[in-house]
Amino acid sequence: MYISIDVGGTNMRVALVDLEGEARIVRLESHPVPQDYKVGIEKLCGRIADLSAGQKIEGIGACFPGIIDKDDMVTTANNLPDWTMKPIKQFLKERFGVPVKLLHDAQGAALGEAIFGAARHTDRFVYFIWGTGIGAADIKKIDDHRYYMFSFENGHHIMDWDGKLCNCGQRGCPEAWLGGDMLKEYFGADTANVSDNDPRWDFVVQKAAQTALNTLIFHPVDLFVFNGGVINHRPFLLDRMRPIMQERVQLFPMPKMVLAEKGDQAALLGCAGAFMVDLI
Numbered sequence: 296m297y298i299s300i301d302v303g304g305t306n307m308r309v310a311l312v313d314l315e316g317e318a319r320i321v322r323l324e325s326h327p328v329p330q331d332y333k334v335g336i337e338k339l340c341g342r343i344a345d346l347s348a349g350q351k352i353e354g355i356g357a358c359f360p361g362i363i364d365k366d367d368m369v370t371t372a373n374n375l376p377d378w379t380m381k382p383i384k385q386f387l388k389e390r391f392g393v394p395v396k397l398l399h400d401a402q403g404a405a406l407g408e409a410i411f412g413a414a415r416h417t418d419r420f421v422y423f424i425w426g427t428g429i430g431a432a433d434i435k436k437i438d439d440h441r442y443y444m445f446s447f448e449n450g451h452h453i454m455d456w457d458g459k460l461c462n463c464g465q466r467g468c469p470e471a472w473l474g475g476d477m478l479k480e481y482f483g484a485d486t487a488n489v490s491d492n493d494p495r496w497d498f499v500v501q502k503a504a505q506t507a508l509n510t511l512i513f514h515p516v517d518l519f520v521f522n523g524g525v526i527n528h529r530p531f532l533l534d535r536m537r538p539i540m541q542e543r544v545q546l547f548p549m550p551k552m553v554l555a556e557k558g559d560q561a562a563l564l565g566c567a568g569a570f571m572v573d574l575i
């Protein structure tokens with residue numbers, strides 16, 4: 296059994312994961328994440344202790360919405376500033392006496408899909424997040440136990456020099472149009488209340504197709520696996536992106552584009568799966 300932790304900007308999920316046979320989440324809890332690191336890490340430890348009671352735990356995998364450096368420090372986490380530069384890995388390792396792995400949240404979810412989900416039979420693919428933010432990772436399986444993973448900011452490549460101002464400070468980024476909050480602003484309403492037939496989706500589809508096409512140019516793979524709140528709730532967007540891309544793409548074959556199979560469980564499965572493969 297493994298413990299998987301997915302710390303988000305507002306909630307943290309803690310799960311007991313069984314990797315024997317078909318990988319599955321045995322127990323899952325979700326709690327508000329304390330901004331204060333000391334309060335947060337103690338709360339986390341309490342939940343881990345409860346979930347692992349009576350189980351043999353082989354490792355703890357945790358993912359965070361921030362940058363993790365080569366020394367396994369979370370160096371940047373915009374929504375959780377007090378959690379940065381803290382010895383999270385060492386602390387958990389000493390408290391529970393098991394190996395601990397830390398991952399960027401997109402890495403965790405990409406790994407979940409790579410090992411257990413939509414890309415389990417594929418040697419190389421792009422994992423494409425379309426939720427509040429937009430991001431991606433290029434995953435190449437060198438062999439069964441070594442995966443090369445390269446995360447990149449396709450949500451912040453410049454598509455239009457004088458385009459819309461993005462939260463990152465640049466202009467013309469895909470995220471400035473396609474990020475979940477930006478869509479809400481664009482529609483003037485929660486997208487859950489916007490009909491699939493609303494003509495305003497045309498602009499969104501065009502920007503998304505352009506983003507995916509540019510991603511393909513730099514990462515020519517056969518498979519794109521999409522995950523994230525926006526696309527999971529509106530899968531028709533994927534269907535509408537395909538013909539637009541097909542019409543424009545010249546340099547490479549159109550990749551297969553599918554939704555993640557594990558959805559919001561991908562990160563939790565990936566945090567446990569991190570003990571099955573080495574990320575290089």
Ligand SMILES: [Zn+2]
Nearest residue numbers: 451461463468
């Ligand atoms: Zn940006």
